[in-house]
Amino acid sequence: MSQLTGAHQIQSCPALFLAAPASGQGKTTVTAGLARYFTRQGLLVRVFKTGPDYLDPQILAQASRQPVEQLDLWMAGEAYCRQKLFEAAEVADLILVEGAMGMFDGEPSSADLAACFGIPIAIVMDVKGMAQTAAAVATGLASFRDDCVIAGLIANNCGSERHAQLIRDALPETLPLLATLKRDPSIALPERHLGLVQAEEVADELEQRFEAAADWLTSSLQASGDTQSLLQLPRPVDFVSAPLASVPPLLAGQHIAIARDEAFSFIYEANLRVLAALGATYSFFSPLRDSVLPVADALWLPGGYPELHADKLQANNDLTAQIQAFYHESKPILAECGGLLYCLETLIDLEQNQFNMLGLLSGVGAMRGRSGCQGMQSAVLPEGEVRAHAHHRSRSENTPAPMSYGRRQRHPAPGEAVYRSKGLTASYLHLFFASNPQAIAALFSSKITITNDSAIARNGVINVND
Template sequence: MNTSVQCPALFLTAPASGQGKTTVTAALARYLRDQGKRVRVFKTGPDYLDPQILEQASGQPVEQLDLWMAGPDYCRQMLFDAASEADFILIEGAMGMFDGEPSSADLAALFGIPMVIVMDVKGMAQTAAAVASGLAHFRSDIRCAGLIANNCASERHRQLIVDALPDDLPLLATLVRDPAISLPERHLGLVQASEVRDELEQRFGHGVQALLAGGIDHATLTHPVSFTSTTLSSGDTHPNELAGHPLEGIRIGIARDAAFSFIYSANLRQLTALGAQYAFFSPLQDQTLADFDALWLPGGYPELHAAALAANQPMKTAIQQFFQQDKPVLAECGGMLYCLETLTDLDQQTFPMLGLLNGQGMMRGKRGCQGMQTAVLPEGDIRGHAHHRSRSEGTPEPISYGRRQRHPAPGEAIYRHRGLTASYLHLFFPSNPVATAQLFLPSDRRFRQESHHVD
């Protein structure tokens, strides 16, 4: 038995990265919010940074949707829940419209969400119409609501594009070339939304004014979509939820500050659903740990704060003593770098870190590693992704390697030492709640399970 609810929705996509999807999505979200609409925005893929910007623009929580990492049932339920409370749903795609497996187009097609093509039209006119038309008609299972032309130079430029577009692909709006509209450039998120909040507010305002000047019309954006939720049989659990509360009574300390901020809201909800309590602490500012049973050190930018992390000896001592008690510690990417003996930043300065795991972490400029991987753990497989521009050396023998989504080569090394589980991988807890629960339990309460997938 299915229940459904209707809500206007649009999927913002592009022919490639760098076309201005986030700028346009943020401006649209703020425009609709200014119209008095409750806007829920989603970001395709495992992105931590764009959701921070989109959350500020919309004034509502922003979640990640990914068919591989989270699974279709999870995505379906998230959209249904949002449609049940929102006046409008926006989804920002990842990369180009058809890039990746699954792609943005796959997600839009599965849920019947009309796509809006965002294109940087600088240096082209009729060709922009040809490219947009080709994208719109490349697959029969997608529906395109129109084009938003970014970096449009003039009214004449706009008219040339309009005249060349097919009748079934209208030009919804243009955005002029204006540095005041573009969002701050980020090197792997070197600038986080919380650090430039006032500047973002100004850019959102400029973006809304540009959309209004460029012909945006609320009526042309309104495309109602039916979102469904499957009612499960008696005794079944909600998609990605676990019967019972295996983490009941477990209190988890989660590092969260300027150095550690890569935390999915979905992961926090999953910990709560498992019965855990959690509280945040700052490795930068705090001097002591509360009475925690487990720690989670998520990703972030420890390299930007290495001197301060190294100087906070009371916190380092507190975490080291926690580790010596063989209590569970999960360290992801930047959290893993914090657990190593030393960290060398982009200025080639080396600082002492926690030393929970042998090895040295070093930043390596623009070269890096990214991609979807499954963490192969004794407790079970948990899906996630890697995205880093550092390397580690002198580390111990890993217990396993990540399994890449589409490539046979071993993925990121996964380490375990005493109660510590550490890797470059960022885990998506709802992909396997059972295995996730085990990571935060004392070792004598853990069990091993067969490989589990969200397919």
């Protein structure tokens, strides 16, 4: 039901926030299973993912058969998150939000997001190897803050009904046991070094796992006889609109070519909406398969897994030559993380194989296995600051002097290097365009003049040396 209050609207919709004491507890599996279960009942389920994440949303979008948005109070802002939840509530029968990391980890945390919008939290916990202790941990999480509404505990990887009963008996009456989910390795989601495998790579396998996960939830609850069924719609939450300022069409008439395939897929749908709102048109191309670069005024090379496809990237000589020519014409190019690696001279994969890349920037990119860097930062650009994040398992060496460094969210040390050469802006940072659309418009603008290999900033903002 929608209501008006002053200049804002209120829309009610059942909603549940899935959080956990730590990563690796099964949040994504449970969220995907719930999304598929209720979708099978004919309900429209909108799922959101907390924080900057490209892989989980792909999984959850396939499970729910609906687009999945990222929500982050720092990266996107409260008004943006509020409006996206309101818009979802207008069309959805159920809203699910998957948290990130541990429930109280980060600033802002999953708990901060849930509390801000009054969404009840279901605590997902892997209870393998503990019983009453699981109840103690869940009780501590539930009582840690008084501004969070706790719906109950979901005990994942529960070994037996006796195991479940020990947890149930140890929980206070104020903390219901929503579900005890039996161990079932057949529903686990495939992973690789940056997290889950991209959905499109294993679409058929995921379909089988989603269906199995929905059945897993049903059979687990039927076997346990839990009265507080997880498979009942949660209580409605009132979501208030927060209309966002309109974006001027600063990129009207500009066409942007965007790399998108198995090697480059870390693209927020929200970023594409910003480009469209700015008046730009865009098209996609595959650096793995296409031999012709689309006719365009600007180029976007997003993040992904170029290290897994470096041999094919190296072999695509025709496209390499065309991107190099595009660069030498000083047209705008944005390269993020995997796109940065693609722009370097050499890429070394996890097996120490070396591959030639575009060579737009001097330097070598090398994969590092499990160690790497992640965290929230602002990209400090001549066009303006843009909220962003870093998440990579590689290092770059022998690169040029950076134009600037990212500004970390809560630490004074310099963040990721930001490089500018001719029209190319490259960094490990993944930008969230909605945080500063005007800066993004200037970044992609083709109105750029080159004098003695120095880039006079787009739209006349500032001088930037090559």
